[in-house]
Amino acid sequence: MAIAGFGDNGWGQLIFSATMTTLLLSLAAMAVGAVVGSGVAALRLSPRRSVRWVGDVYSVIFRGIPELLIIYLFYFGGAGLVTQIGHFLGADGFIDVPPFLIGALAIGLISGSYQAEVFRAGRLSLNNGEIEAAQAIGMPAWRILQRIILPQVARYALPGLANVWQMSLKDSALISVTGIVELMRASQVAAGSTRQYFTFYLIGGGCYLLLTVLSNSAFKRAEKRLGRAHQSRTAAHS
Numbered sequence: 001m002a003i004a005g006f007g008d009n010g011w012g013q014l015i016f017s018a019t020m021t022t023l024l025l026s027l028a029a030m031a032v033g034a035v036v037g038s039g040v041a042a043l044r045l046s047p048r049r050s051v052r053w054v055g056d057v058y059s060v061i062f063r064g065i066p067e068l069l070i071i072y073l074f075y076f077g078g079a080g081l082v083t084q085i086g087h088f089l090g091a092d093g094f095i096d097v098p099p100f101l102i103g104a105l106a107i108g109l110i111s112g113s114y115q116a117e118v119f120r121a122g123r124l125s126l127n128n129g130e131i132e133a134a135q136a137i138g139m140p141a142w143r144i145l146q147r148i149i150l151p152q153v154a155r156y157a158l159p160g161l162a163n164v165w166q167m168s169l170k171d172s173a174l175i176s177v178t179g180i181v182e183l184m185r186a187s188q189v190a191a192g193s194t195r196q197y198f199t200f201y202l203i204g205g206g207c208y209l210l211l212t213v214l215s216n217s218a219f220k221r222a223e224k225r226l227g228r229a230h231q232s233r234t235a236a237h238s
Helices: 012-044 049-064 067-088 099-124 128-136 141-178 183-194 197-237
Strands: none
Touching: 012 049, 012 099, 012 141, 012 183, 012 197, 049 099, 067 099, 067 141, 099 141, 128 141, 141 183, 141 197, 183 197
C-alpha cells in the first residue's frame, strides 16, 4: 500500500494526476466530437445527395480505420504537416505538436463519427409537426433551433452520447503511445519501475471503473432532468 500511496516513495500522485489527464483528454475529445458530429449529422440529413455523400465518406473512414492507426497518422503525420506549413510561411526547423492536442483531435474525430449517428437519429425522432407549426406562426429559424430542435435532440441523443463517452474514455488509453502521461501510461511506468505489475494495472483498471461509474451517474441525472423538463413543457402546452 505504501508504493501506491501519496508519500515520498508512493506513486499515488502520479496515478491521480494521470487520471485527471485522462478525464480532461476525454472531455476535450467529446467536445471536438460534438462539434464535428453535429456538422456531419447535418451533412447526412441534407436533401442533396452529394452533400450526404461527404458525410457518409467521413463516417466510413473514421469508423472503419482502427483507432490506433488514426492516432499514429495524426501523431507522426500531423507534426510533419504542421512543419511543412510552417516552412511555407517562413518558419525554420521542426515544429512539434503537443501530444495532448494530437490525442484530443484524433479521439475527437473518431468520436465525432459516432456522435453524428446519435445526433442524426435524434433529429429523425422529432415530430415534424411541431417544426411546421412554429414555421406557420412565423418563428425564426434560429428560434426554432433553440426552442424546439436542440432540446428534443439532446433528450433523444443523451443515452447514445453516454455510450460514445465510454468509448472515448477507453480510447484515451491509446494515447499512451504518444508519450503523454495519462492513466494507462502512468500505470505502465509505475508497474515497470516497481515490478508490481498486477498491483498497478489493477489500480489503473480501478481508476477507469471509477470514472465510468461517476460518468454513468452524471448521465443518468442529466437524463432525468431533461425528462422532467420535457414533461413540464408538454404539460404547459396542453
